[in-house]
Amino acid sequence: MMNSHARDHILEALRQNPEISVLIIGAGINGIATFRDLALQGMDVLLVDQADFCSGASAASSHMIHGGIRYLENGEFRLVREAVRERNNLLQNAPHYVKPLATTIPIFKWFSGLFNAPLKFLGLLNKPTERGAVVIKIGLLLYDAYTRLQGTVPVHTWAFRKQSLEKYPQLNPAIKCTATYYDAMIPTPERLCIELILEAEAASPGARALNYMRVIATDKTSVRLKDEFGDEALLVKPKIVINAAGPWIDFANGALGLITRMVGGTKGSHLVLDHPQLHSALGGQEFFFENKDGRIVLLFPLMDKVLVGTSDLRIDDPSEARCTQEEVDYFLSMIEKVFPQIKVADADIVFTFSGVRPLPSSASSQTGQISRDHKIEVIEPGEQLDFPILCLIGGKWTSFRAFSEEVSNVVLERLGLKRLVSTEHLAIGGGRGYPRDDNARDALLTHWVEETALPRQRLITLFERYGTRFKEVASFIGAGRDEALREHAAYSRREISYLVREEKILHLDDLVLRRSLLAMLGELTPELLEELAQIVGESLGWSEEETHAEVKRTAAILQDKHNVSLGINRNNP
Template sequence: MGLKDSFGHTAVTAANTSAQRASVHGLKQRPYAKVLVIGGGINGVGTFRDLALQGVDVALVERGDYCQGASGASSHMIHGGIRYLENGEFRLVQESVRERNRLLHIAPHYVKPLQTTIPIFSTFSGVLSAPLRFLTHKQQGKPKERGAFLIKLGLSLYDSFSRDGGSVPRHQFRGRKRALAELPRLHPGIKYAATYFDASVHNPERLTLDVLQDGEKAGAGNGTARASNYISLQSMKGSSPSGTGSPSRTGNTVQLRDELTGELFDFTADVIVNTTGAWVDLTNGALGAASSFMGGTKGSHIVLDHPGLLEACNGREIFFEHTDGRIVLIYPMGDRVLVGTTDVDADMSQDAVCTDGEIAYFFDLIGHVFPGITVQREQIVYTFSGVRPLPKHDATQPGFVSRDYRIERHTLQGDAPGAAAAVVLSLVGGKWTTFRALAEHLSNDVLAELGMERKVSTAKLAIGGGAGFPEDEAGIQKWIKAHMSASRDADRTAVLLTRYGTRAEDVIRHLDGGPDRLLHSTHELSVRELEFMAEHEQIGHLADVLIRRTSLAFRGLVTGELLNEVAEVLSVPLGWDAAAKTAEIRLAQDVLDRFHRVKIHSLVA
């Protein structure tokens, strides 16, 4: 079969037919669970973790890699959503602020405070049009920019939601002179600048993996929490008689496909949870539960290697309203700058990619607030796009579509005489910031279906490598010093702590368990670390390492030499022969080119 893309359309490759994956073996060995979660984005994985912690027999399948769709294409923000206030979504904002504060405590290895500045060009603009936007969720005529009065009102209300368990300082207003003293490259025409704090998640893919592994660990003793990527739903097969997977229950059987080998197999569950995001309706169609819930919008971003823009931001996110009324952002991520995002109705028949028009839009918005800074296309090191899992919105403009979520319940009657109806719970909507609360809500609905009670709250439960993470910079340096060795300097140890949080201790034990060496193509990976990933992190393709297990692609650090070296190292634990390595390198090139506008010339023939 020919190679396709990595967004749910992976094809069989020689690279993955030599051995059965442990994750798939676990599903096939016991092809039954009380609950089957379909979809491995952050909301599906969060639900898997929550259910596993309640002692529920739960399985999860994802047709691509974990955090590959919308969850991996976010603006990397953990935020309360100040702009949702004008939509009247006060419940969502309150929940989002509360969850932002919680994530700062339970996932401190990945979620960090983010100082945010809003440049303001007027005092009272938008006061008359704002109530109309609030009531109609539409922009009438030419957008009226939000002036200082409206922004001050919104930030004051926003601060009020943080009174209980607040984790960040309250907002501040600056006049033009002081604002330009702090951020001298800002547009000289500003009148004010408002500064407040939200949070960012610099490694959303790895946070998703941590949540997943928490769930797997919770059910490790009796094999009641199993998950596999690269497994797609093919169809609903109806009711399964007692004796299939479980001697005492009937269930509802679906046909699954291993996307790495092409093998088909059946799996039975009592409750099916559909968390496939923008693809919820397509998944329901395959289950025989046709729906029309979704109306996702596409959001794109670019990543720039631009020292001047990085310096101009001065460590802050610049969050503002562009001339078309769209709220956009510019903010530093390490030594790169992230710029986003667009919000246009998505065509689900087309790949979600960043277009030339969107890039021109991003360059324009940079010039809107930093008129003295020029950006060239050569400074783009990475682009990414995703489809937000928003509800169907008819005439409502994309920017005003609710970011809240709801859960839809379906029942499907099985074909066998006396068979119980299949219960399908579909998640419509949802955002990164609220994934823990959403998972708790969805899990409670599942527990009610099963007649079970909640045993554990996740509200204060540390996630993965966030457990015992150092509280400040001094603690971080102390941790690094304590875990250095003769062969591992401070920089390498810092990379491991950043990538894994305190779970880096497990990785370090593996690294120290035998001879190791750094790769020639990057000092951010070693041979034994790649072997650790292959054994513990469900690597399906070479691209998984570059895009989701590390930030190498995001930062524009992938080279032909790196492709070849990583493929060579992975070939041993993953059983890739020469043809398989070549196929994986070419697939990685294709994915980086088609979806991220990154052209890599490899060394393969």
């Protein structure tokens, strides 16, 4: 019950004293990172999300922490320089969740797209095409130039057709060559988000985060919040509001009585495939290539599955984003283009997801060319509102820290405060004290085998899941009678209880979709969901009806948003 008590405690404190320095609307990566930065400066700041933490655009990314090589062509040099630096920082600060990723581009033409970049700079080209080897080579040389300074990842390499086919025998023999460069991936972005939140709350007693709390209205000085778990509205009086609602920014401004048109999002979908042959053909690398019309496709090993994405389609309401059959067909045809001998079918899909990029409002007909950079748009106080609103537009997952630092600096300046802490080289969560080589890792594990008496293999699993936070999880597990889950031996009852107690889980789907990869990797069965619901319910004090309702709710979300059918709602009306 620790979790709900903590929530009740926050709610009660806000009822007693509704005055806060900063209210952040939206707990995607940008709101969360700003929350952490402000908390580290010792500020009182409230972060709220209408749903769970990291459940919007931030849960729907391609899971790449990348410099954005293709933004060079749009002339976005500032963005690439910043993103490469942030990627390198994340490899150092969060090595438990951000891993280097070799990325191979199969190239089918020598010269295509040669004049794209100069023509784009001159504003004479508005239609992307598939790039040929020469253009890609120039792009990679430029990218290396940005990367080389910090030396965190190697420079690119080049292989001609024969050599490429030797290395990747399943590749389309029509290729001319392949280029391999290095970026990074983040298989569990949601977990990094929860760690940032917990760290922020620990850093400042005035830093408080509430999921399932929606901003619904304002009366000039106060903002009205609706708690999904309570009937009573909560009023807070902020000095500054940060609108970090991502693709919902204009909707959130609307709730505050303002009509704006700041973002014009595009939808991107992904598939997760259970396909060992394709997984093995990727050789542990990402494959990144372009369709004839310049649309990007990526194939990416996500644990033992394969992630495929992405599309870039205009959409009006971000809440409506779903992966359609048309997108599925398109992705499967793209896989066939690069690996023609590998047959992939709808039946291999274990999970789909879709989200909306919070791009700045733009009239461009080519969505790929809308800037991926970020900016702050300020709505000053006026007749309608007593407080300013800082709206966070755009941005990439990769550059969240730099963006949040910019936002915090504006806040600090407006409140006449000084920055106390820089986040640039600050380790995050289970990245703190992370062993730098295998020997150090082995020594750490040996120590914890003695400390907790848990089997070494179990500790390795926990280390891989939580980085150095495995110590806290293992201590909790070791302090009571535990057993492996009946339906999933790699998890145990006390591990699940730990997540519920410590990580602000309020619904069953928070656990299976965001605190773990259980749903995304296609590991859920009706029996496992029931078993998990019982354990979560015991910690949160759910009745039998509530437990059953949570199972149905999760199954409905999986069906509606992720094309996963567990058959639960059909069998148990």
